[in-house]
Amino acid sequence: MTLRPLTTIGFDADDTLWQNEQFYQLTEKHFTTLLADYADGVQISGRLLEAERRNLRHYGFGIKGFTLSMIETAIEITEGHVPAKVIAEILDIGRDLLSHPVETMPHVHETLEALTGNYLLVLITKGDLFDQERKLAQSGLGDFFDAVEIVSDKTAVTYRRVFSKVGDGPERAMMVGNSLKSDIVPAIAAGSYGVFVPHALTWVLEHVEEPTDAPRFRKIEHLGELRALIERLA
Secondary structure: OOOOOOOEEEEOOEOOOEOOHHHHHHHHHHHHHHOOOOOOHHHHHHHHHHHHHHHHHHHOOOHHHHHHHHHHHHHHHOOOOOOHHHHHHHHHHHHHHHOOOOOEOOOHHHHHHHHEOOEEEEEEEEOOHHHHHHHHHHHOOHHHOOEEEEEOOOOHHHHHHHHHHHOOOHHHEEEEEOOHHHHHHHHHHOOOEEEEOOOOOOOHHHOOOOOOOOOOEEEOOOHHHHHHHHHHHO
């Protein structure tokens, strides 16, 4: 009997299944207005990005780490004189992010509906556990997935582990996402297909060059093109 070349499909969540980065950018804009008396917006955003980069290994990905980085940046920008009222407002806008309604991306429902039952579907996402569980529940997409993996980071080791546990190993798996750094490059390194679905607002720390010379790299404009791509591979 010939084994199917593809049995398992992994999906990223943020900015692949639902909107995410646009809300971070709106929050960052609000944050820069809170500190407008101390520095200009470009300087504040640059210092915030430095703090986020620094803090990833301490706090990981997600809104809570982002909020702590905003507080740290406010302390640095004001040289320790940030008013308590500003800290309170930063905490408020962080909480607002944690309760923002979920907006699914175009073509998500029909694509997952068409694939479910024919392939093992697994959601593989980084971020805060409670927040990602909340967004999955509010999205109404949970029933499409055979497994959900909320991980601290996405590496080739992560994909080998997940695709071996859920499916038939990484060689018969595909990862679909908007981040080349987290979704595509490490999945290909693990032996899987990596399907890049660009999003205009992907976080700058997730940017790397497209691995165009990799045999298992694919790129589509939106999730509505995924089924046709899978049919061609099959």
